[in-house]
Amino acid sequence: MEKMKYALLRRDMFVQGITQNDISAVLGKSQTYLTTRFHGSKCFTIDEGYKILDVLKVPREKLAEYFPYSGYAQ
Numbered sequence: 001m002e003k004m005k006y007a008l009l010r011r012d013m014f015v016q017g018i019t020q021n022d023i024s025a026v027l028g029k030s031q032t033y034l035t036t037r038f039h040g041s042k043c044f045t046i047d048e049g050y051k052i053l054d055v056l057k058v059p060r061e062k063l064a065e066y067f068p069y070s071g072y073a074q
Contacts, residue, residue, distance in 0.1 A: 005040050005071035012056050012066075026055055040071050 004010060013019070024034045027048055036042045044052075049067045053060055 006038060006067070007072075009052070009056075009066045010038075012058065016056060018055060023052055023055065026051055 013023070020034050020038065021031060024031050027034070037044050037048075044067055046063070049063050050060055053063060053066060056066075058066065
């Protein structure tokens with residue numbers, strides 16, 4: 001089974017009913033912009049990661065768990 005990029009992030013978004021459209025609105029970016037990050041074509045910035053964690057009400061100390069190197073948790 002292939003690992004999913006940003007699995008923890010996607011899981012928490014699903015559980016909380018937060019969509020990629022919601023996140024793109026918070027970031028002030030297009031849906032296409034966000035999709036390229038979720039697929040790993042481009043990287044999230046640290047500021048974007050913190051904003052997303054704020055939306056999910058996740059402590060900022062967990063940034064590396066939600067945005068691991070290359071998008072996959074080790």
